[in-house]
Amino acid sequence: MEMFSLGQRIRELRLKKGLTQVDLGKGICTASMISQIESDRARPSYKMLFAIGERLGVTLDRLLLDVEMNLEAVSLFRMARAMVAGKEYATAIPLLRELIEMPRAQVSQMDLLLDLGECLLHTGSYAEAEQALLQVQEVAVVRRDARVAALVLRLLGQLEYARKRYSLAVYLWTKGLQEADKMEEPDAYLRAGLLYLLGEAHTRVGQREQALTSLEEAARMYEGLDSLYEMGHAYLGLGISYQKAADLERSVEYSNRAIGIFEGLDNLLMTLEHQVTCATLYGQTGRVDEAKQMFTGAIRQLRELGRTEELGRALVEHAAFCQTQGRLGEAETACLEARGLLPEQHVYQARLSRVLARVDLERDEQAQAIRRYQAAADAFAQAEEVGEWGDTLHELSLLYARQNEYAEALRILDHVRTETQVAMEQRGVAL
Numbered sequence: 067m068e069m070f071s072l073g074q075r076i077r078e079l080r081l082k083k084g085l086t087q088v089d090l091g092k093g094i095c096t097a098s099m100i101s102q103i104e105s106d107r108a109r110p111s112y113k114m115l116f117a118i119g120e121r122l123g124v125t126l127d128r129l130l131l132d133v134e135m136n137l138e139a140v141s142l143f144r145m146a147r148a149m150v151a152g153k154e155y156a157t158a159i160p161l162l163r164e165l166i167e168m169p170r171a172q173v174s175q176m177d178l179l180l181d182l183g184e185c186l187l188h189t190g191s192y193a194e195a196e197q198a199l200l201q202v203q204e205v206a207v208v209r210r211d212a213r214v215a216a217l218v219l220r221l222l223g224q225l226e227y228a229r230k231r232y233s234l235a236v237y238l239w240t241k242g243l244q245e246a247d248k249m250e251e252p253d254a255y256l257r258a259g260l261l262y263l264l265g266e267a268h269t270r271v272g273q274r275e276q277a278l279t280s281l282e283e284a285a286r287m288y289e290g291l292d293s294l295y296e297m298g299h300a301y302l303g304l305g306i307s308y309q310k311a312a313d314l315e316r317s318v319e320y321s322n323r324a325i326g327i328f329e330g331l332d333n334l335l336m337t338l339e340h341q342v343t344c345a346t347l348y349g350q351t352g353r354v355d356e357a358k359q360m361f362t363g364a365i366r367q368l369r370e371l372g373r374t375e376e377l378g379r380a381l382v383e384h385a386a387f388c389q390t391q392g393r394l395g396e397a398e399t400a401c402l403e404a405r406g407l408l409p410e411q412h413v414y415q416a417r418l419s420r421v422l423a424r425v426d427l428e429r430d431e432q433a434q435a436i437r438r439y440q441a442a443a444d445a446f447a448q449a450e451e452v453g454e455w456g457d458t459l460h461e462l463s464l465l466y467a468r469q470n471e472y473a474e475a476l477r478i479l480d481h482v483r484t485e486t487q488v489a490m491e492q493r494g495v496a497l
Contacts, residue, residue, distance in 0.1 A: 077104040079122040148406025155185040212248035232270040239264040258287035298327035349387040378407030416445030
């Protein structure tokens, strides 16, 4: 769910009033539509929004006023969430702490603490992680929020598993499944993930039958979700469990299934990367609708596969396409997500800075554009991408020329010419 959104505000107000999604939607729309609105997958009409506001006891003006964004908080939050998604946990921690302390940041403290707990868990700060997660658990219990309760129990179970307290992990993940079963809108991914973790923990404590039951159910759910990466790991877990149970025939069967999936994933990744390249070319040659469809499909599959670096690269290419189409907000959002997914020194970090500079330029934010062009050029130079370094500085020189700063524009062009000549000479190319 996108934070700082209308959907989040509606969900927060509903929970405070102790209403279910069925209660809120009664006479207005279906519970499923309320779920989609709260997760920002659907936009309510003015009439529907007015009726929802009345049921929540707030005026429409107040409802919309309460979701006005603090731009600094928005920027920090988006970066932090992108970092968590990209498993850059240590980098996300200071941003999350800053948001928690920020006055009037209009961010759910419960969601921030949940993210912080996850980051602290994965960076080995177990005591702090436990403290943050227990705070969230208390609120979830009071609000009867089954989704958050299940998420907290999953993380608390991972915490105990990391401490090698496997029996406690089994207990917490079993409770997590019970909470997941209470959710108004079932979350198959959450349930399948809990089953897989439970199978791993059962294996650790020697409960082979329970392990096989959990892993087989998880594998069946992943098959229904077409979630190949998770399905492969579930099959691998089954192979290990059957091997420990001395059922070598079934162990080989599931191990071979896992091998087939992981080999297929490699081929699928090559296909998706080719799809992104084609989408980029289609966008450059005016085949806009085809480019949109190809980008959307490739990004969705990379996200489902959990391939962070490949997803980051695809998002940057999509951002560049959106920028050329004038969809500046989409371009900026894609770049901010990609920044948290890509390694810090990756060449695509330079490319996303250049896309953001172009977005700034179209918004007439020239000072910011200059800073981003320079950051992109520095990153291209560090990556020894001479061609893209020169192209970026050429765009920067044109910006200075439009500002009538011709001396600076000429200085940049002369610098590019000199450095390019040196680089070519080093490669044995005479100009």
